[in-house]
């Protein structure tokens with residue numbers, strides 16, 4: 201069979217027929233990466249958007265590079281064509297917005313809005329302008345215990361969470377591949393004795409008359425592993441801190457925003473960092489935000505992957521002949537202990553949390569922490 205190579209063949213057809221992509225496509229891939237490099241040099245990079253579907257095409261390599269770049273330099277990226285159907289996302293959005301109107305809006309007005317800005321002229325530092333409830337999916341679901349949820353909403357959120365769980369595990373393996381860790385390493389590292397903790401924080405950020413006085417959500421890094429966010433496609437507000445500047449995470453229809461939590465910073469020995477982010481309240485429009493947290497199990501023992509520590513040491517010795525160990529040393533601890541500490545220190549820098557866990561490390565019994573899945 202003769203296959204004609206043109207730029208118009210679907211990209212995965214090249215793979216299927218074991219053909220080299222035409223020069224035009226190869227050049228396009230190179231251009232993509234070189235373009236990001238140039239943008240970085242000029243401090244003009246744009247927020248990374250990754251088309252996950254391209255993993256099944258000739259562009260797998262460049263897509264993996266983009267994920268790597270996003271993990272190393274942003275701690276955040278936005279996924280399109282991630283495998284969760286648009287129809288399901290539309291249902292989640294519609295039912296979340298209806299639920300907010302029906303069961304949450306009045307409560308927000310009474311509990312937050314009426315108190316927060318009463319006669320206040322200075323910035324409020326201990327409150328957020330958000331309306332929130334939590335769903336837990338793993339290790340056991342609490343969905344049936346949450347009051348005020350309609351049956352169809354419960355059902356749709358369950359299906360959505362199942363899709364996100366699969367996506368999280370797929371992403372963890374992509375991270376393993378980029379980090380040179382064996383497939384399944386991160387999933388196992390999160391597993392503990394009962395598997396990962398997985399939950400969803402459903403939030404709405406209502407319009408705020410004085411956004412200069414109160415944040416939608418104050419700046420923080422996330423404590424856990426991988427965070428998957430379905431955010432409003434019209435009302436913006438999420439920002440991350442990059443090179444000392446707050447950068448908007450652009451709303452985009454049917455996308456899922458991913459960010460990395462403190463545990464991934466520890467396990468990767470700082471190769472990937474959790475990044476500060478915050479939500480700015482808006483004067484117009486209510487912003488929907490559905491953040492799902494794929495975290496270690498409560499008794500999982502978290503510590504830097506030995507191969508990444510060894511690698512880091514090699515890199516250090518290569519650049520630092522004086523052998524001054526300038527590298528950060530991360531602690532080893534039980535995830536639940538970290539969460540207890542985080543509860544009181546969420547809106548502070550992560551470094552003192554890591555330091556505090558080092559002091560606690562001596563009390564951890566360090567038998568083989570990784571349970572085989």
Ligand SMILES: O=C(O)CCC(=O)C(=O)O
Pocket residue numbers: 401403417422429431438477479489491
């Ligand atoms: O609402 C958002 O976009 C982000 C929420 C968030 O950062 C969090 O709940 O940790």
Ligand SMILES: [Fe+2]
Pocket residue numbers: 420421422477
């Ligand atoms: Fe967060």
